[in-house]
Each structure stands twice: as C-alpha cells, then as structure tokens.
Amino acid sequence: xxxxxxxxxxxxxxxxRAEPSGVAxxxxxxxxxxxxxxxxxxxxxxxxxxxxxxxxRMALRGVSLEIGAGECVALVGxxxxxxxxxxxxxxxxxxxxxxxxxxxxxxAALSTDDIKQRIGMVAHHTLVYDELTAEENLVFFAxxxxxxxxxxxxxxxxxxxxxxxxANDLVRTFSRGMRQRLAIARALLASPQLLLFxxxxxxxxxxxxxxxxxxxxxxxxxxxxxxMSTHGRNETQGSVTRAIRLEGGEVTHDSGPNGDPYGVLxxxxxxxxxxGDAR
Amino acid sequence: MAGESQSRIPSGPAISxxxxxxxxxxxxxxxxxxxxxxxxxxxxxxxxxIFYFHVSSAWSGFVAFILVFIGSIAYLRTRALKWxxxxxxxxxxxxxxxxxxxxxGPIWAKPxxxxxxxxxxxxxxxxxxxxxxVSYLILRTLVDEPERRAMVSAVFGIFAALDIPLxxxxxxxxxxxxxxxxxxxxxSLDGRMWRVLMLCWAATLGVMSLLIRIRYRLEAMRMExxxxxxxxxxxxx
Amino acid sequence: xxLAHSTATILAKELRTEFRSRELLGTTVVFVLIVIxxxxxxxxxxxxESRRFGPGLLWIAFLxxxxxxxxxxxxxxxxxxxxxxxxxxxxDPFSILAGKMAANFLxxxxxxxxxxxxxxxxxxxxxxxxxxxxxxxLALGTVxxxxxxxxxxAVAAQARLRELLLPLLLxxxxxxVLIASTEATxxxxxxxxxxxxxxxxxxxxxxxxFLTAAWxxxxxxxxx
Numbered sequence: 001x002x003x004x005x006x007x008x009x010x011x012x013x014x015x016x017r018a019e020p021s022g023v024a025x026x027x028x029x030x031x032x033x034x035x036x037x038x039x040x041x042x043x044x045x046x047x048x049x050x051x052x053x054x055x056x057r058m059a060l061r062g063v064s065l066e067i068g069a070g071e072c073v074a075l076v077g078x079x080x081x082x083x084x085x086x087x088x089x090x091x092x093x094x095x096x097x098x099x100x101x102x103x104x105x106x107x108a109a110l111s112t113d114d115i116k117q118r119i120g121m122v123a124h125h126t127l128v129y130d131e132l133t134a135e136e137n138l139v140f141f142a143x144x145x146x147x148x149x150x151x152x153x154x155x156x157x158x159x160x161x162x163x164x165x166x167a168n169d170l171v172r173t174f175s176r177g178m179r180q181r182l183a184i185a186r187a188l189l190a191s192p193q194l195l196l197f198x199x200x201x202x203x204x205x206x207x208x209x210x211x212x213x214x215x216x217x218x219x220x221x222x223x224x225x226x227x228m229s230t231h232g233r234n235e236t237q238g239s240v241t242r243a244i245r246l247e248g249g250e251v252t253h254d255s256g257p258n259g260d261p262y263g264v265l266x267x268x269x270x271x272x273x274x275x276g277d278a279r
Numbered sequence: 280m281a282g283e284s285q286s287r288i289p290s291g292p293a294i295s296x297x298x299x300x301x302x303x304x305x306x307x308x309x310x311x312x313x314x315x316x317x318x319x320x321x322x323x324x325x326x327x328x329i330f331y332f333h334v335s336s337a338w339s340g341f342v343a344f345i346l347v348f349i350g351s352i353a354y355l356r357t358r359a360l361k362w363x364x365x366x367x368x369x370x371x372x373x374x375x376x377x378x379x380x381x382x383x384g385p386i387w388a389k390p391x392x393x394x395x396x397x398x399x400x401x402x403x404x405x406x407x408x409x410x411x412x413v414s415y416l417i418l419r420t421l422v423d424e425p426e427r428r429a430m431v432s433a434v435f436g437i438f439a440a441l442d443i444p445l446x447x448x449x450x451x452x453x454x455x456x457x458x459x460x461x462x463x464x465x466x467s468l469d470g471r472m473w474r475v476l477m478l479c480w481a482a483t484l485g486v487m488s489l490l491i492r493i494r495y496r497l498e499a500m501r502m503e504x505x506x507x508x509x510x511x512x513x514x515x516x
Numbered sequence: 517x518x519l520a521h522s523t524a525t526i527l528a529k530e531l532r533t534e535f536r537s538r539e540l541l542g543t544t545v546v547f548v549l550i551v552i553x554x555x556x557x558x559x560x561x562x563x564x565e566s567r568r569f570g571p572g573l574l575w576i577a578f579l580x581x582x583x584x585x586x587x588x589x590x591x592x593x594x595x596x597x598x599x600x601x602x603x604x605x606x607x608d609p610f611s612i613l614a615g616k617m618a619a620n621f622l623x624x625x626x627x628x629x630x631x632x633x634x635x636x637x638x639x640x641x642x643x644x645x646x647x648x649x650x651x652x653x654l655a656l657g658t659v660x661x662x663x664x665x666x667x668x669x670a671v672a673a674q675a676r677l678r679e680l681l682l683p684l685l686l687x688x689x690x691x692x693v694l695i696a697s698t699e700a701t702x703x704x705x706x707x708x709x710x711x712x713x714x715x716x717x718x719x720x721x722x723x724x725x726f727l728t729a730a731w732x733x734x735x736x737x738x739x740x
Contacts, residue, residue, distance in 0.1 A: 055424045056502075056509045093600055094740040113606035121604055125597035131533050143525045144605035146517050186601070355736050411688045418685060421675040431671045434733050435685060438664065441729055442689050445722055449692035452714060453699060 042069035042225030043105050043118055043194040045090060050099035052085050052249075059085040060096070060249040067227065068257050069105075069193075072220045072239045075229040076268040077246035083229035084124065086246070087196050090227065091121045105193060117145065120187030121196040126179045127186060128171055134158060134182055135167040138189060145190040153189065161185045177208045184215065195219060197228040213238050237265060293496035294489050302485035309482035312475040326390045333383040335480040336376045337405060339487045341443075343373030344412065346491070348440035351433035360502065363429035366436055367419060368494035370412050372487055377409040392460045399461050400454040404447045411439045411446075425502065519614070522607035526615025533592075534623060544585045544627050551577040552635055566639040571701035574635055575694055579661065582624055583683040586665040589616050590673040599738065609735040613666060617730070621662035628654050646704045649711045653704070656719040657697035663726045664689055670737040692722060 045067045052060040060082045067073055075083045088094040089101065092115060103115050110118075121127070128137045138154035147153050158164045161181040166174070171182065180203065187195060201209045220226060220239040230237065243261035245253040245268055255261040313331040350366035353359075384402045385395045396402075418435055422428040534540060555573040559565055593599035602612050632654070636643045643650055668685045672678040700715040 053426075055426060056505045088740065091604060093603055116604060116606040119604065121600075123597060123600060125600070127596060127598055127601035127604075129529075129533065129598055130596065131536060132529070136532070140525065140529050141601065141605065144517065144522060144602070144607055146606065355733060407688060407691055414684050414688055418671070418675060418681065421677055421681060423676075427674055430736055430739075431674055434667070434737055435671055437733055438667065438689060438726065438729055441725055442692065445692040445718075445725070449695040449718060452718075453695050456699070 042071070042223055043103050043115075044069045045194070045225070045227075046100075046102040046104075048100040048102075050086070050089060050096045050101060052082075052089060052094065053097040058249055060089070062099075063246075063249075063251055065244070065251065065254070066257075067225065067242075069225055070220075070223050071257060072216070072226040072241045073228065074237060074240045074243045074261060074265060075227065075246060076231075076243060076265065077229075081246040082249040083246055084198055085249075087121070087123075087198050087227065087229060090194075091119055091196050092116060103194075117190060118193040119196065120190065120192035120194070121198075122180075122183050122187045122200050123198045124202075126171075126183045128179065128182055130172040131170065133168050133170055134163050134174075137171060137182065138186060141186055142189055147190055157185045157189055176203045177205060180204055180208065180212075184212075188219075192224065194225045195227070197226070199229055199231055201230070240265070243268075293493045298489065302482070302489055305478070305482040305485050309475075309479040312478050316471075317475040318469060318471055326387055329383050329387050331476055331479040332483070333380055333387065334476060335483040336379040336383070337401070338480055339483040340373045340376035340380065340405075340408070342484065343369045343376060343487060343491070344408070344440060344443065347373065347412070347415070347436045351436035351440070354429055354433045355437075358426075360425065360429060361499070363425075363433070364495045364498040364502075365491075366429075366432065367416075367498055368491045370415050370436070371494055372490045374409060374412050374416065375490070376483070376487065377405055377412070380405045381409060388460075394460075397460040398454075399459060400447075400451045403454075404450045407446050407450070408443060411442065415439055425505075517607050519608045519611050522605075522611035523614040523618065526602070526611060527618045530616060530619035531622070534619070540585060540588060541623060541627065544581050544623075545630055547584065548577045548581045548627060548631050549634065551580060552631070552638060556638060563640050566641050567705045568702065570635070570639045570641055571705065572694075572698045574631075575657070575698050575701070577631075578624070578628055578657075579687060579690055579694060580683070581627065582658075582661045582665055583686045585623065585627075586620055586662075586669045586686075587672070587679060587682055589620060589666055589669045591669075591678070594673065603738060609738050610731055612738060613670070613730060613734045617662050617666040620666050621658055624658050624662055625655060628658065641705060643705075646709050649704055650701065652711075653697055653700045653716070653719070656716065656723060657693050659723045660693045660719065660726060661690060663723065663730055667726075667730050667734050667737070670734070674737075693719065696722070 045065075047063050047065045047067075050060055050063040051058070063082075063086065075086065077083050085094065089096050092112065103110050105118065129140075132140070135151075135154050135158065138157055139150045142150035142153045155164070155167065158167050161184060163178060163181055163185065166178070171179065174182065180200070184200075201212055204212060216226065216228070217239045220241075226239075228240075240261050242257055242259070243253075243255045243264035244251055245264055253264045253267070255264045309331075313328050317328065317331070319325070319327075346369035347366050350362045350369060354362035354366065381402070384399075384405070388397055389395055415432060415436055419428055419432050422431055552574070555577070559569055590599070593602070599612075603609065629651070632643065632650070635641070665682075665686055668682055668689075671685065672682045675681055696715045696718045700712050700719070703710050703712045703715070
C-alpha cells in the first residue's frame, strides 16, 4: 500500500485535538534515536522447530520461520495461541523447550548480549518503575544498555513521545496512554534493530492508536525489523508487510515476505467477529 | 538455543521381588543382631539397643539428603525432570527416617536421663534437618507448574543441603561451650557392637533405596497421568 | 556491561526507590522495636540477665524483621513486570540478584544500627566499649541474612502463600547464623570481653558458601 505512509503522516499533521494538560503532541518521526537506516538496519531472525512446553501444556509446537531484515510482521491469533510466548522467546526472555533460534545482522555472528543490545520490547505490562520519574526510568535503562551519556539520551527520548514536560513526574501519576508512550520510549532507547510489540494498542484510545500507527510507520521506514502481536483491526496495521496467524501454538497461515498480508489480517478479523457473535 | 532432554517413564515394576527379599533378610538379620545377639550395654541395659536403629536411620537419612543435593544440581544442569523425581522421593524418605530418629531419641532418653528431650548436639541437628526438609516439601506443594516447581525446589534443595554441615558444626561447637546430657554411647563401641551397627545400617539403606524407588515411580506415573489427561481433553474438543 | 557496573546501577535504583518512600525502612524499625519491647516482658532485664539473653533476643528480632522486610525485594518487580525489563538488558543475570542483595544488606544493617543503641539503653547493656567488633558481627551476620533472604525471596515470589513461605524457608537455613552471631555477641558483652575467632570464621564461611551458591545457582530462579 504505497500511499499509506504518506496518508499516515498527513493524518498526524492534521491532528489538532489537545492532549491532557502538560503533554505535548508527539512527533511521528524519530530522527535522533531512530534505528540505523537502510534495508540492512534490521535484525534477521530464524526460528527452527521452536517448541515451548509449560508443564503439560504445549504453548508452541514446531514453529519454523524466517523473518528478514526490515520486515514488519503482524502476529494474529486468539489469546492462548502462542503469540506472547513466541515474542518472549524472541526477546530471549524464555528458553524454548526444543528448537533453534538464530539472529543475524549483516552476516556477523552475535553473542547473547549483542542480541539483547539490539532488541527493544513493548510488552503487556509497562516494564517501567512506578516509583521513579519518567526520566529516572530512562536513565536507569540507558545505563543498563551501555549507552553513552545516559542522562542526555533519556531526555532526548522523552521528546518524540511527548513526555518531555513530565520528565520529573513519578510514573505512578501517569495515565495509561502516557505509560504506554514511556514504555515505547524505553524500548527505543538503544536504537534497536528489532522491535517486539505485544498488543501495543491495547488500552489506548483512538488518538493513541493513531499515534502508535504513525510511530510504527516511521520506524518501519527507517529499516527496523518489527514483530507485533495484534488482536484485531486497529490503526497499527498500516505498515504491516507480512501477517502470520498462530493457532494452538502452530503457524496456520503465513502471507510470506513478499505476499499480501491483508488477506490473513482480514480473515483473522472475520473469524474474531464470527466467534464474538457465536458467543 | 538448545532444548531439554525428555524423561522416559520407566516400565515394569518399581521394585523387584529378589530385591525385596534381600532387604527383608537384611532387616531380619539386623533386628536379630540388635535385639538379641549384640552384647548388653553395661549401664543402660535393654533400652540401649534402640540406638542401633536410631543411628542407622540418621545415617541413611543423610544419604537421602545427599541424593536430594545431587538430584537438585543434576536437574539444574540437564533440565530432565527425572532428577526432580529423585529429589522429591529422596526428600520424603529422608524426612521419614529423621522422624524415626526424633522419635527413638526421646524413647532412649526417658529411661536413661529421666527427661524426654535433651538439647543434645546430634538430636538438635537432626531436628533442624528435619525442619529444613519439611520446608522443602512444603515449598513443593505451593508451586503448581512442574517445571517451575522443579526449578525452585532444586535451588532451595541445594541451599538446604549446603546448610547441613554448617548446622552440625554450629550446634556442636555451641554444645561444647554449654554442655548438656548426651544421647547415645558416650564412649567407644565394642567390636561386636560395631558389626551389628553396620548390619543395621545396611538394612536401613536397603529399605531406603526400596522406598525411594517406589516413590520415584509414583512421581513418574503422576506426570504420565497428567500428560494423558491433557491429550484426552484435547481430543474431546 | 561488567558485573560490577550493572550491580552498582541496580543497587543505586533500589536505594533510590526505598529512600524515596522510606515506608519499608520505617515499618521495619518499628517492628523490631515492638519485638524488643515485648521480649523485655518475658524476663527480668537486670544487667547480668540481659547480657545472657539479650543478644539472642536481639538477633531473633533481626531475623524476623529481615524475613518480613525481604519480601518486597522481588514482589516489587512483579507489579509492572520490571523483572522482564531487567532481563531484557544486556547484563549478567546475576547482577540483578547481586544488586538486590547489596541493597537488602544495606537496609538491614541500617535498621540494626538504628536499633542497637535503643536495645542497649532499654536492656542496660554497655555496648560502646565493644562497638567496633559488635558492628563486625552485625555485618557478617547480615551478609548471610541478606544473601539467603534475597535468593529465597526470588523463590517465594513464584509460589503461593509467599508471606508465610519466606520465613518458613529462611529461618531454618539461618539457624547457624543465629547461633554464631548470638554467641559472638554474648562473648563480646561478657566481662572480660572477647571476640570469638571460631564464630567469626564460621560466619565468614557461611557467607562465602552461600554467596557462592547464589552466584552459581541463583540465576536459574530468574528464568522462564
């Protein structure tokens, strides 16, 4: 959909509704801290026979996939289909019970720490500390990610997400939408080459969803590999280049790196509506 | 990122008839030796004979707890659940043996010292060991998912096992500073008594290994039942 | 990032979080105070009685307080799953444990140092002449408490009934520390005062054994 990126940025430029007081309208592009540009900017991931067992329950059964650099993949499926588990394994948070997971960037071999350095994740929970301020949170994570001049980096990261004016407020005082923005800022701190989003639009109002969609578009344009689990039709699907459907821990449909993802996305949406009616 | 090895559920009976017979014979011989053949102790008389079972139970309990230590480390290294089955089986049997120790101690103490309990170094240490591994078993009941349960009990099992020598030393040194009535023979053992003690220990080790095997098999079968239940529920959808 | 560096960063974060609210610190100090006062009703606190029973009661109070105060160590990381955030970072997983152990050590030591003079006054025990060796005993015992306590709080965080479970797991394992610290303290308060080499060496060995065990096996507790 060639016109969609342009349509998205127009959308944001025309967005004039005011945010809750104290929050500036966010920018849609990420010039300073964006991931390294170009088609080789993203990580390539290879899943081979990935299985994950929790006790007697198989969360993933034999998932084999290749995700190329710069792809924007949507994972669709019901709750319990294995989306979150697959994301966790990709983030190196969980170990697969069986199978191989390989990352590459421009052909070089990567150690575990190298891989972690290049991954940013936005999860179901916010992954930030309520008892610290927005800036303190980002400074802390910037330090853990070995970033030079962590304080400056943290301040810079707050700008694009529109939280610069709330830098010194405790996260406990933030609204759901603001926390989500902070979570995204946290994920983008170290200029990741791979972004993992677990239902990033959940809990966001329509404005927030629009903003998120624009954010994803500019990240995709900058060459980052994105893998995103999504539950239904929403604003974030504009940049998607590939859709993979999971059911019962297996891949049932994959639109492939060059295919049209909207078929799979539409089918998933229809299935959900049908099931919603049936209930 | 490699995966874990699967644990096979063993087939056939948990314990064989020949092994049961051997252990039964050992027990019979040991009982005969302890209750009849062994020489009577000069000062304490008949009650002293309980000491053969008291001490050999303690030694076998130790071996059981060492098995918990080994099983715990092996589980963390290999992630094969069979090591967890070994750990829980050994812990339960070990607790059972230490219960025997804690019961026979007072039975011995009352006629000899006139009091049910003395904070004797060995008995106190046994008590603390018993508490430690009961805590291990309680921890296991509070975690539902098998892999998570195996993991946390392995870590706690290692810490508990490492604590054993520290418990013994600290209580022993404390007691040398603050002496109390001692359970068991104060002095050295007559040669015949040693032989009977060794025989009793062999018998209790035999009982211990049979019990651990049975309990191990029980745990393995539990997992199999859970797996079958899961398979069945999937097919009936 | 080096282990030392990431541990220090996490330690700084723990300290900042705690000193911002000071709720845990304050509550623990009051709790130990209550225990000390209650204990004073159970025997006649003359000078000689106090010197015999006091140290034991003080250490029991510290152990109970510790096993309650160590709970939040990992529970706090469950609220927003910040533990996952820590594990996502390119740091040695042990630094997560080490940072928390160091923070818990400092909090507990602070509580103990605040309450030591209170204890001395209430029980008529002269601690000033033996203050330095007494602080040494406190520190060594607290290392053991903080190390095992932090590891077990990670264990308990994954189980049910965790408020009850942590003391259940911790107190038996710490019995040797109780014995050693109490005896060492009694020895110091005796007249003439003596610092028991045996108990100090023992406490140090306990600390080394469990720090090593935590380093070797602790990270497994953080995995999924």
